[in-house]
Amino acid sequence: MSADLAIVAVAVVTALAAALPGAVLVLRRLALVSDAISHAILPGIVLAFFVTRDLNSPWLLLAAAATGLLTVVLIETVSRSGLVGEDAAIGLVFSALFSLGVILVSKGAAGVHLDTDAVLLGQLALVPFDELVVGGVNLGPRALWSMGIILLVNGAVVVFSYKELKLAIVDSGQAKLLGLSPTFVHYAAMALVSVTAVGAFQAVGSILVVALMVAPPATAYLVARRFSAMLWASAGFAVTASLAGVAVAFAADVSIAGAMATAAGVQFVGVFLLTPRGGLLAQMRRRQRQRLEFAARMLVVHLAHHEGRPEAEVENRPEALHRHLKWSSHFVQRVVRHASVQGLARNAGGLLELTEVGRHLAHQLIAEGPPRPRR
């Protein structure tokens, strides 16, 4: 396997593996737990490393997963004491654990291959050079194997406990009534997050784990309306973000993990702007339309009010609207155009006249009175 291909493969597999538990985190409003866990597992990894003296030992994975669960438990204990808000609890717990890890690293691992840079930033570019050799047979990059297994486990959990996950996310009370334990589902999900964070963090570093866990699912959240759609979209966005990131990193020769995170962010912004349902541009268009619609209604009422009276000559002119309704002359033009397109009024040589439809609408609006808040 060529080095570049290995990097692409590890990037895509890591992003996919992170996106699945990430979707659960985003839906359960626990996105920042990924931040906490990915930092707080450091002391677990370091301690296990001191014992085993092997950075590839599976014990590191287990120790890190245990530390991740411990983090979640600690955060919940602290915030349940009622003395500290949940946000502060997250910030305090992971900082303390991370500090402990940094100190352990600087005190004990000097001269050993475990520097804090690698922890924060990951070393995706080195992935192809660390290959798994079993009985003299080269099986390819080790990271591909570890992340592949984690992806399989995550995928299997999502597929086989789809119903339980969905119920625990959507309605944990109902889940409890049906005899499922939302607590168990919660901690199982947290264990998956921890394991995934450890695996991913060797490749992309602890902060970019957060990007991979949060950004693709958040992007999916913009477009998906069903749990299954959310999972598929998260996976899809994870693949596109990682491919785009790796491509940019190769082309510009910059940090691969950083480029993946940036790509995931750019992707979110793009989808956020362009989604037809609820996207930022769609929102702006709708607000614009509503504003015109409302102004057109004001216009017909205004015209109907003065129609057939002596002052109509003065009042029912675009200049008067500009003066009386405090509309800019540009806006007056747009409203008049909108009203004539809708067949409500027409501009007869500078004097605005209601059509039959417009008059009918105006009288209807006057009869209704001001809009009342709906109950």
Added chain:
Amino acid sequence: MSVLDLLSDHTLQVVAVGAGVLGLVNGALGSFAVLRRQSLLGDALSHAALPGIVVAYLLTGSKAPLVLMGGAAVAGWLGILAVGAVARRSRVPFDAGLGMVLSVFFGFGLVLLTVLQKRPDAAHAGLKTFLFGQAAALLKGDVLTMAVLGVVALAVLAAAWKELKLLACDAQFGASLGLAMGRAEALLQVLLVVAIVLGLQTVGVVLMAAMLVAPGVAARQWTGRLGTMVVLAGVLGAAGGMAGAVVSSVVAGLPTGPAVVLILSGAVGISMVVAPQRGLLWGWLRRYRTRRAPRLNPVLMHLYALSRQHPDEPEHGHRVGVLRTMSPRETDVTAALEGLARRGLAQQVGEELWAPTWLGRREAEKALQREEDSHVS
């Protein structure tokens, strides 16, 4: 080298003063983040500052603290705006927006750092210290800059005290008084940006959030008044910062940022346990005491309740069957009655008929009194 020598060491003095100033400003301003439940905004902000630092260096070629702080502040501010835009304008919840801004900005910063690293000059070397901070590299001029900016930030805090207090305690009430709460919030965000930017070089991106929040959380346990809390948090932050700086210079190879954070975390832990009124210790003690107190005997209480129906006739007998329906959870009411009789609290006055003794009535009254007291307290 004795401790005294160490304390008169010039470098250490600079570092300790720097860390102290940092703790003071962060503690005081962070109190508001704690009360607004926006602790993690600080985390997002400090991560988001990274690309700003690199861009500032790329544009100016200068590593002067003021230049880098300016870049960090602009990027941090953009990060806050981005979180706000995502939270308000999209379906994506606040926490996911925060996580995304934090990691994406940081990732972009890394990309820029690698761009920088390819340059032939090695001048960028200092920028990486921003990841973990390097208090030992603080110079007198840096500390002076930090002190001036910190004093300005605290002065602004004092000037806008009323608005910020309302924002922290009851923003809706503040808005109903006609105060510009939106503007107060923006001001608070600017102040938080300043507080965080001050510390990035010393504590580093990752641990800045704890620096901001921990003193406030600890101070909150000791007082319910905002003024006291802010002052106490400032003092705690300053003390924690200086202690961390001293400890890390005494113990070789101990990084300052993590040392400060662990000390402050310890302060939070101690405060949560022993602070008067709010402390967990008092809750545990109370629970221990109530567990030690003798449980009400339900059969005796029911017998007492029945005997109150016949105040003139203390020896009036009550049926075991009645007691049995009153205490459905008691498996063997007769055995319970016999137990009470052995303790002199109840007596059998006929076939299947029981009454409380004088002692039993007094015991029941005392138990009721205890129950009432414990509910009041």
